[in-house]
Amino acid sequence: MSIRSSSAPPPPASGWAVLPRDVLWSIFTALGEREVLSGAGLVCAAWRDFARREPAIWRRIDLTTPEDDVVEEDGSDDDETNIIICKMEEVPSSKGSSRWKAMTLTAIDRSAGQCEAFWGRADDEVLLHLADSFTKNVVMKIVDKCPSLESLKITNLPINRWDDQMRYKFGSLPSPLPTVAPARHRRRRHTAAASTPATPVAAAASTPPLPPHRCQMEHTTGELTPHIYGSMADGRAPSRLPRQSHGGAHSSHCLPERPRLLLLGRPCLLLTGRPHLLLLGRPRLLLTGRPRLLLPVAAYRDLVAVAYLGAKKRWRALLLVISFLLAKIGVLTASAASCLGTKKRRHVLLLMACLLAKNNHRTRLHSTPPPSGVPGTTSAPLRRRYLTGRQTTPM
Amino acid sequence: MEVDKGKGEAEETRKVAEADRDTVTLKSSDGKLFEVSKEAAARLSTVLAGMIAGGSIDDNGTDLKQIGSEALENVVDYCNKHANSIPSAALISSSISFNTAPFKEPEEWERKFVDRLSHDALFDLVEAANFLGMERLLDVTCHKISEMMKGKSPDQIREVFNIKNDYTKEELEEIRQELAWAFYDD
Numbered sequence: 078m079s080i081r082s083s084s085a086p087p088p089p090a091s092g093w094a095v096l097p098r099d100v101l102w103s104i105f106t107a108l109g110e111r112e113v114l115s116g117a118g119l120v121c122a123a124w125r126d127f128a129r130r131e132p133a134i135w136r137r138i139d140l141t142t143p144e145d146d147v148v149e150e151d152g153s154d155d156d157e158t159n160i161i162i163c164k165m166e167e168v169p170s171s172k173g174s175s176r177w178k179a180m181t182l183t184a185i186d187r188s189a190g191q192c193e194a195f196w197g198r199a200d201d202e203v204l205l206h207l208a209d210s211f212t213k214n215v216v217m218k219i220v221d222k223c224p225s226l227e228s229l230k231i232t233n234l235p236i237n238r239w240d241d242q243m244r245y246k247f248g249s250l251p252s253p254l255p256t257v258a259p260a261r262h263r264r265r266r267h268t269a270a271a272s273t274p275a276t277p278v279a280a281a282a283s284t285p286p287l288p289p290h291r292c293q294m295e296h297t298t299g300e301l302t303p304h305i306y307g308s309m310a311d312g313r314a315p316s317r318l319p320r321q322s323h324g325g326a327h328s329s330h331c332l333p334e335r336p337r338l339l340l341l342g343r344p345c346l347l348l349t350g351r352p353h354l355l356l357l358g359r360p361r362l363l364l365t366g367r368p369r370l371l372l373p374v375a376a377y378r379d380l381v382a383v384a385y386l387g388a389k390k391r392w393r394a395l396l397l398v399i400s401f402l403l404a405k406i407g408v409l410t411a412s413a414a415s416c417l418g419t420k421k422r423r424h425v426l427l428l429m430a431c432l433l434a435k436n437n438h439r440t441r442l443h444s445t446p447p448p449s450g451v452p453g454t455t456s457a458p459l460r461r462r463y464l465t466g467r468q469t470t471p472m
Numbered sequence: 473m474e475v476d477k478g479k480g481e482a483e484e485t486r487k488v489a490e491a492d493r494d495t496v497t498l499k500s501s502d503g504k505l506f507e508v509s510k511e512a513a514a515r516l517s518t519v520l521a522g523m524i525a526g527g528s529i530d531d532n533g534t535d536l537k538q539i540g541s542e543a544l545e546n547v548v549d550y551c552n553k554h555a556n557s558i559p560s561a562a563l564i565s566s567s568i569s570f571n572t573a574p575f576k577e578p579e580e581w582e583r584k585f586v587d588r589l590s591h592d593a594l595f596d597l598v599e600a601a602n603f604l605g606m607e608r609l610l611d612v613t614c615h616k617i618s619e620m621m622k623g624k625s626p627d628q629i630r631e632v633f634n635i636k637n638d639y640t641k642e643e644l645e646e647i648r649q650e651l652a653w654a655f656y657d658d
Contacts, residue, residue: 092595093634094635097599100598100602103611104614104618104621105618107611107614107617107618108621108622115625116623117621120626120633120635121636121637121639122638122640125647183650
């Protein structure tokens with residue numbers, strides 16, 4: 078594609094170029110995000126400006142192509158739950174993939190944290206981008222709502238683009254932030270094609286190997302803090318983590334290869350794993366049926382959240398969770414499964430037992446033997462240990 | 473006193489008659505008059521509904537200075553056709569669904585209705601629909617427009633709609649950097 082450069086002064090825009098924004102909005106949403114990115118959104122300055130600066134267009138990002146073998150839910154009643162399913166890209170760094178990725182990252186950027194639903198291919202970087210945009214939105218809201226907030230401690234925040242808006246917000250805080258030093262995180266936006274995410278190996282080199290099933294948490298400013306829980310290094314003070322994890326040029330982009338549970342505070346619950354991932358949207362959507370029920374963060378750890386879904390959705394969510402990723406955090410599912418009926422529970426447990434058995438062969442993923450017997454029968458202390466690791470942090 | 477009362481009654485009856493009229497008269501920017509059923513107008517256009525409810529409908533033709541006669545003719549045509557067609561369940565549900573929900577496909581007659589329009593007429597119609605707050609008509613026309621854009625490169629779209637490429641050099645460079653994928657051939 079070539080865009081002619083006109084040295085002559087721009088001629089007056091024709092009627093189509095100055096369509097009212099409402100009309101343009103309707104057209105762009107009817108077109109689909111893929112078309113807007115590669116066609117209509119580039120037609121003229123006005124249209125491009127609209128595509129770039131109107132996050133509402135990007136609330137639903139559907140970048141699937143007919144060829145994409147996207148994991149399809151029948152979707153009939155998913156409107157509420159906003160379960161977002163992506164196909165994990167198996168070979169993220171191949172040249173052919175850079176195009177879709179650049180598109181995806183741009184789309185997510187443009188959504189400015191307002192993305193509510195996403196369909197499309199994804200790899201680690203795309204995921205973190207999505208997570209970032211959620212997280213950023215939350216952080217911004219917190220700062221907005223708490224004008225007298227003096228410090229905000231965020232551990233292991235994967236935000237990698239602290240744009241001007243963000244810096245401005247944090248600039249208004251009176252004291253420098255103890256753990257989130259924006260300078261450390263501030264990073265030029267990657268020209269998407271040029272960014273090469275560090276390989277899992279590189280990430281592993283900068284941080285010690287992460288034990289599986291490890292979720293440490295840190296409460297700092299109570300409910301205000303958007304906690305990021307993930308697998309964290311054993312025995313390491315969480316406050317040191319930002320530096321650690323941002324040591325490498327791109328290491329913050331990289332999820333370790335083993336599955337990791339990222340709980341992005343209230344706003345969303347992101348579960349990642351290979352080869353698929355499941356992103357459960359914002360809790361108000363995730364826990365639909367009872368939007369008023371905002372669970373304490375700790376509840377997420379047992380995925381009890383699922384219990385508040387309707388039976389059908391719960392069942393589906395659980396199946397997805399199990400079959401895609403919770404093979405390695407099986408205990409979580411098991412406890413969630415306890416809220417199912419007998420038949421389904423047996424189904425879940427069987428499935429999980431199979432997966433656990435399969436995973437036992439990969440010893441490197443399991444430094445500790447998985448609980449014996451059916452996971453659902455795990456005793457509470459064992460389960461706790463399993464979840465939090467040997468050095469259980471006080472909760 | 474008697475006379476005044478008589479006058480008042482006459483006024484009253486005239487008002488009642490006006491309210492009973494089941495059409496409204498619309499006047500285009502170039503002074504042409506069009507009649508459209510009040511029910512359809514109120515149902516399809518939020519702006520007209522507001523005017524009818526607020527009593528600002530002029531018996532001699534409500535001035536719509538923004539809309540040319542050709543576009544207004546199409547609008548009226550659409551309203552009439554819409555009044556004649558039985559609204560399908562899909563159409564009804566589309567009006568109450570979440571506004572980012574996928575657009576419900578236009579019906580066959582709606583498709584035909586916009587297909588016969590020239591580009592200019594389509595443009596005028598979409599503006600008129602936007603001005604009058606006719607959500608469904610706006611959806612249908614925008615759907616048509618989006619179909620005309622689908623699968624086309626920016627260059628092709630410019631050609632179809634006769635849009636000038638008005639990027640400055642800086643903007644071009646920005647696009648080149650930001651949207652690197654657009655310059656891949658594939």
